[in-house]
Amino acid sequence: MKFAIAVFAPAHAPASRRALRFAQAVLAEGHEIVRLFFYQDGVHSASANVVFPQDESDIAAQWHTFIQQAQLDAVVCIAAALRRGVLDEQEAGRYGRPAANLPEPWVLSGLGQLHEAAQAADRLVSFGGV
Amino acid sequence: MLIVSRQAPWAGPAAREALDIALAGGAFGLPLAILFLDDGVFQLQQGQAPAALEQKNLCANLQALDLFGVEAVYACQHSLHVRGLAAGTLAVEAQPLAAEAITALFNRFDEVITL
Numbered sequence: 001m002k003f004a005i006a007v008f009a010p011a012h013a014p015a016s017r018r019a020l021r022f023a024q025a026v027l028a029e030g031h032e033i034v035r036l037f038f039y040q041d042g043v044h045s046a047s048a049n050v051v052f053p054q055d056e057s058d059i060a061a062q063w064h065t066f067i068q069q070a071q072l073d074a075v076v077c078i079a080a081a082l083r084r085g086v087l088d089e090q091e092a093g094r095y096g097r098p099a100a101n102l103p104e105p106w107v108l109s110g111l112g113q114l115h116e117a118a119q120a121a122d123r124l125v126s127f128g129g130v
Numbered sequence: 131m132l133i134v135s136r137q138a139p140w141a142g143p144a145a146r147e148a149l150d151i152a153l154a155g156g157a158f159g160l161p162l163a164i165l166f167l168d169d170g171v172f173q174l175q176q177g178q179a180p181a182a183l184e185q186k187n188l189c190a191n192l193q194a195l196d197l198f199g200v201e202a203v204y205a206c207q208h209s210l211h212v213r214g215l216a217a218g219t220l221a222v223e224a225q226p227l228a229a230e231a232i233t234a235l236f237n238r239f240d241e242v243i244t245l
Contacts (some may be wrong), residue, residue, distance in 0.1 A: 008245065040147050040245065080147060111154035118131060118241050119160070129244040130136050130144070 002032045004121035006114060009128025010044030011060035012052075019045075019127035020063055027070055035117035036067065036074040042128060043081040046074070049101040068105055075117075078108040131155055131162045132239035138169040139180065139188045145173050148245040149191055156198030163202035164195065165235060166224060171209045174220040192222040206232060 003026050009015035026033055038046050050060035067074045081102070082091060088108055092100040102108065118124045133152045137144035148164075155162045166174055173188055180187050195203055205224035210217060217226040227235065236242060 006243065039151075040144065079150070080143075083143060111151055112158060114151065115131070115155050115158055115160055124131075124241040124243075126243055 001123065002034050002121045004034045004037065004114075004117035004124045006037045006039060006124065006126040007042035007045055007128060008040040008126065010041045011047070011050050011063070012044075013041075013128060015128030016042070016045045016063075017057065017059050020059060020066065022125065022127070023072075024066060033070075033072055034121045035113065036072055037114045037117055038074070038076045039080050039111075039114065040077075040128075041084070043076050043084050043086045046076045046081075046106045047086050047101045048103050049099075064103070064106075071105075073107070074105060075107050075109045075113045076102065077114075078110060081108055131160065131241040131243065132235065133162065133164045134242060134244040135164060135166050135170040135173065136168045136244060138172040139178065140172075140183055140185065141169065144245055145170065145188055146191065148243075149188070149195075151243060151245070152200050153191070153194060153198045156195065156200040159199060162200060163204065163235065163239070164200060165227070165232065166203075166205040166209070167232075168206070168209050169213075171205050171213060171215055174205060174222050174224055175215060176219060176221040178221070189221045195222075204232075204235065 005023055007019045045063055052058040086102050087100050088102040089100045133148055135148040139145045152164045203224045204227050207226040207228050
């Protein structure tokens, strides 16, 4: 089955961890992830500047490793990300900000990517909405 | 896709971001609906003064739903009622739905996003 996964919660929220474990289970069971889409406070799950205490699971780092290893399409909504200070090199340069905190393979793009993923997938599963 | 918008317009960017999903989908010509639920119905209230909170007026964007082809705009009847809002007095036209109709609405869509 093809899944699109939307994440609306930051790395420190339980919903982000649940989304990550769900995504890992999807692949472990032999299913496909069409795209991961990070929106609202979910853009913080993609930030490279998140630092967890040593005795806690570093969910932001685990997201990055997972996406890299599984070579997933992981899109962060650009409007939501800019508003919350999650910038790649290009946007940091464009707006004259001192640092970028969105490394590859994360991609900044628009909401059309969410709709496209929902259309392409058999299931859209959201984490962290209200 | 059904978008369920549950946040008041003054509660941060959530209301605008829920609306943006609807507008983006409308621009793609996708069949979608938006339901205002709980504090989300405050987005429909007339006579808002967002400038006092240094906020932009969301109503103008809500009125764009029609332009973007999103004609299915609903509001939870109960949410309106308990907040003292009457369906006929809203700044944006929304069809009030009772609980059973909301259940039917959820069943009609393959994808639901609640923000």
